[in-house]
Amino acid sequence: MTLDAHLRATRGAFDLDLALTVEPGEVVALLGPNGAGKTTALRALAGLLPLTGGHLRLGDRAWDEPPGAFVPPEQRPIGVVFQDYLLFGHLSALDNVAFGPRARGARKADARATARAWLDRVGLAEHAGSRPRALSGGQAQRVALARALATEPALLLLDEPLAALDAATRLLTRAELGDHLDRFTGSAVLVTHDPVDAMVLADRLVILEHGRVVQQGPPVDVARHPRTPYVADLVGLNLYRGTADGAGVDLVDGGRFTLARPAHGHVLVTFAPTAVSLHTTRPAHDAVNTWEVTVTGVEQHAHTSRARLAGAPPTLADLTAATVAELRLRPGDRLWAAVETAETRAYPA
Numbered sequence: 001m002t003l004d005a006h007l008r009a010t011r012g013a014f015d016l017d018l019a020l021t022v023e024p025g026e027v028v029a030l031l032g033p034n035g036a037g038k039t040t041a042l043r044a045l046a047g048l049l050p051l052t053g054g055h056l057r058l059g060d061r062a063w064d065e066p067p068g069a070f071v072p073p074e075q076r077p078i079g080v081v082f083q084d085y086l087l088f089g090h091l092s093a094l095d096n097v098a099f100g101p102r103a104r105g106a107r108k109a110d111a112r113a114t115a116r117a118w119l120d121r122v123g124l125a126e127h128a129g130s131r132p133r134a135l136s137g138g139q140a141q142r143v144a145l146a147r148a149l150a151t152e153p154a155l156l157l158l159d160e161p162l163a164a165l166d167a168a169t170r171l172l173t174r175a176e177l178g179d180h181l182d183r184f185t186g187s188a189v190l191v192t193h194d195p196v197d198a199m200v201l202a203d204r205l206v207i208l209e210h211g212r213v214v215q216q217g218p219p220v221d222v223a224r225h226p227r228t229p230y231v232a233d234l235v236g237l238n239l240y241r242g243t244a245d246g247a248g249v250d251l252v253d254g255g256r257f258t259l260a261r262p263a264h265g266h267v268l269v270t271f272a273p274t275a276v277s278l279h280t281t282r283p284a285h286d287a288v289n290t291w292e293v294t295v296t297g298v299e300q301h302a303h304t305s306r307a308r309l310a311g312a313p314p315t316l317a318d319l320t321a322a323t324v325a326e327l328r329l330r331p332g333d334r335l336w337a338a339v340e341t342a343e344t345r346a347y348p349a
């Protein structure tokens with residue numbers, strides 16, 4: 001059954017206006033900066049926040065359609081995995097998972113049999129009797145997932161499901177969650193701040209800013225063609241707006257780039273921070289864009305240093321430790337930035 005929603009809701013001065021369709025078997029990730037409205041959208045889907053307008057339907061059943069239909073949360077076939085799992089501390093893993101089917105009217109023995117099967121599917125059969133505090137973070141996450149799936153929900157809501165895990169556990173748990181989502185035949189909505197979770201787990205990304213969709217599409221498309229500074233930052237690219245006149249583009253932020261392929265009109269231009277090289281004198285090559293920059297900051301990342309550079313345009317450059325040492329990079333240094341034209345990509349704005 002398809003989830004078909006136009007979520008209009010308000011919380012104080014905030015106003016959400018989100019059109020969202022999720023096909024059966026599809027996983028949609030909702031991404032956005034703090035305060036963009038992701039939690040508000042999840043609450044509206046779950047029925048914890050009634051809509052002020054629009055509609056929310058699953059198949060031909062209206063869940064929320066003001067001023068008419070409203071199906072209360074407990075009557076919606078929904079499974080939820082919260083960031084902190086919200087397992088019942090006084091119940092065993094088995095009874096935590098059995099809780100869902102029980103709450104939906106299953107007989108105790110049947111609910112426990114279902115729960116046992118789900119614990120088995122998430123690889124926790126031998127922990128059925130454990131209380132949540134005896135479980136690791138990754139195990140607790142799997143119990144929470146089993147609990148959400150045990151009711152065979154039509155809609156699965158995942159709210160930052162991996163955020164509480166350390167990096168190593170997160171990698172493994174993400175892969176397992178991906179397998180379960182692949183097999184899940186309902187609609188799934190995942191809220192996350194983590195671009196990797198979204199790219200790996202979702203079929204489609206929906207990016208919210210200020211309660212509105214600013215971009216959506218398959219992860220690969222979004223990663224290649226970001227449309228806002230937030231999305232560019234999320235996928236790790238430099239992004240500029242400008243006006244192209246065939247061979248080149250005049251940038252809104254100042255400066256002009258030569259393009260590898262001709263473009264016309266309002267365009268967005270991207271390149272990766274790794275494509276930027278820094279030089280003490282102006283490099284004199286064809287097919288290279290060069291401009292003067294001032295170093296405003298240098299941050300150490302795992303294997304690279306990221307330099308923030310003011311200029312026309314401002315840019316981010318990822319540099320090796322050798323380059324940073326060679327240039328003795330310090331805030332205030334004036335240098336030349338260079339990017340091969342073949343590394344820049346222009347697409348309609």
Ligand SMILES: Nc1ncnc2c1ncn2[C@@H]1O[C@H](COP(=O)(O)OP(=O)(O)OP(=O)(O)O)[C@@H](O)[C@H]1O
Nearest residue numbers: 011012013014032033034035036037038039040041
């Ligand atoms: N109970 C409330 N009363 C008034 N305003 C609220 C309430 N809860 C949230 N808001 C406002 O609604 C907006 C959206 O919040 P929401 O929690 O949906 O964003 P989010 O995208 O989930 O953010 P985060 O990534 O920080 O969790 C914010 O501007 C917030 O200040």
